[in-house]
Amino acid sequence: MPVFLTEEFVSEVSLLLKDTSHNDCEKEIIKSIFNSSLEEVRLNGCKRLGGDPNKSPFLRKRIETENAGKSSGYRLYFWLLIEEENIYLLFIHPKTGRRSSTNITTEKQKELVKTFTNHRKNNLFKEVEVQNGRIVYCSEKKTKDLVF
Amino acid sequence: MYKNTTFSFFLQVFYYICLRDCEFFHSLTLATILKRVKKNKRNIFYLVFLFRFVYNKFFKKKMVNTISNIGTEISLIISKTSSVSTISEQERINNFLDSINKLKVSLNNRVEKLKQIDSLFAQLTWVDIKSKEDEELIKKIIIDSKKFHSKLLRNYVNLKNSLWQSNICREEITCYKNILDDIEDSVFEIEQIFFSLRTDEEFNNLLKSI
Numbered sequence: 001m002p003v004f005l006t007e008e009f010v011s012e013v014s015l016l017l018k019d020t021s022h023n024d025c026e027k028e029i030i031k032s033i034f035n036s037s038l039e040e041v042r043l044n045g046c047k048r049l050g051g052d053p054n055k056s057p058f059l060r061k062r063i064e065t066e067n068a069g070k071s072s073g074y075r076l077y078f079w080l081l082i083e084e085e086n087i088y089l090l091f092i093h094p095k096t097g098r099r100s101s102t103n104i105t106t107e108k109q110k111e112l113v114k115t116f117t118n119h120r121k122n123n124l125f126k127e128v129e130v131q132n133g134r135i136v137y138c139s140e141k142k143t144k145d146l147v148f
Numbered sequence: 149m150y151k152n153t154t155f156s157f158f159l160q161v162f163y164y165i166c167l168r169d170c171e172f173f174h175s176l177t178l179a180t181i182l183k184r185v186k187k188n189k190r191n192i193f194y195l196v197f198l199f200r201f202v203y204n205k206f207f208k209k210k211m212v213n214t215i216s217n218i219g220t221e222i223s224l225i226i227s228k229t230s231s232v233s234t235i236s237e238q239e240r241i242n243n244f245l246d247s248i249n250k251l252k253v254s255l256n257n258r259v260e261k262l263k264q265i266d267s268l269f270a271q272l273t274w275v276d277i278k279s280k281e282d283e284e285l286i287k288k289i290i291i292d293s294k295k296f297h298s299k300l301l302r303n304y305v306n307l308k309n310s311l312w313q314s315n316i317c318r319e320e321i322t323c324y325k326n327i328l329d330d331i332e333d334s335v336f337e338i339e340q341i342f343f344s345l346r347t348d349e350e351f352n353n354l355l356k357s358i
Contacts, residue, residue: 047273050355106344113354
């Protein structure tokens with residue numbers, strides 16, 4: 001299942017990983033997105049913000065952390081193209097901790113839709129995969145570049 | 149009732165004594181009776197004495213017997229009443245542990261039910277509002293869920309206040325709080341998705357362009 005990221009997503013996760021209370025962020029993303037099937041991602045507690053539910057839903061997923069429940073985990077905003085089986089990760093924020101925030105505003109969500117449209121149109125998304133428990137950029141190179 | 153019982157008992161005794169004497173006199177002819185009476189006046193005295201004895205005894209015994217019976221009964225109750233056996237330390241510990249286990253099961257069941265509700269909230273977002281009735285229904289769900297959450301939150305506070313300090317069911321209480329937070333979060337999300345985001349014209353236009 002191909003997974004794509006935006007620069008904003010990369011910078012958000014990079015900032016979170018610097019914080020000791022959120023240094024599990026990458027691990028949790030791998031667990032809930034990369035190690036799950038499309039159906040599992042779609043059905044496991046995802047709320048549809050908009051979009052066609054059968055073709056291209058815009059979703060918000062609660063990511064549970066090991067130390068705390070879902071309520072204090074992360075909120076992941078992503079787009080799913082069901083036919084292509086592509087996932088586009090757009091934004092993430094923790095619910096608690098130093099870099100936490102409450103659920104994002106309607107304005108921010110509209111901005112995410114614009115980002116998705118723009119990135120799709122201009123082919124700006126970066127495809128990633130998991131290698132040795134880390135998220136890396138997809139490339140032909142033998143040693144792939146770490147995303148975070 | 150007790151007095152009545154005693155009274156009727158002596159009435160019966162008196163009745164049988166009289167009956168026996170009547171039977172005796174009845175077996176004789178009147179002349180023989182008179183003869184016998186004349187012959188032996190002592191018998192009359194005996195009869196009168198017997199009657200008076202029984203009569204006096206009836207009244208006197210009624211009092212004596214009542215006190216006596218009450219006394220006997222009191223003595224009987226006192227003698228038969230052994231001290232209530234206390235619960236042993238082990239039994240007390242077992243009862244205490246049993247109630248903790250029951251509470252744990254009850255909290256776990258509650259958490260499971262709440263997880264089910266949370267999952268239903270997620271499912272709700274996969275459908276769209278198509279009519280005024282749908283909209284009203286979702287509004288009602290949100291109102292009811294908020295009330296439900298407040299009620300459970302009070303319950304959680306009570307549980308925490310009474311059990312947290314004693315280190316009882318801490319893990320279960322934490323899970324309970326986590327799922328309550330999830331529910332609160334979900335209700336907020338549902339409200340935002342249906343009545344803020346999906347009603348936003350710009351957002352809908354952006355979605356149409358994809």
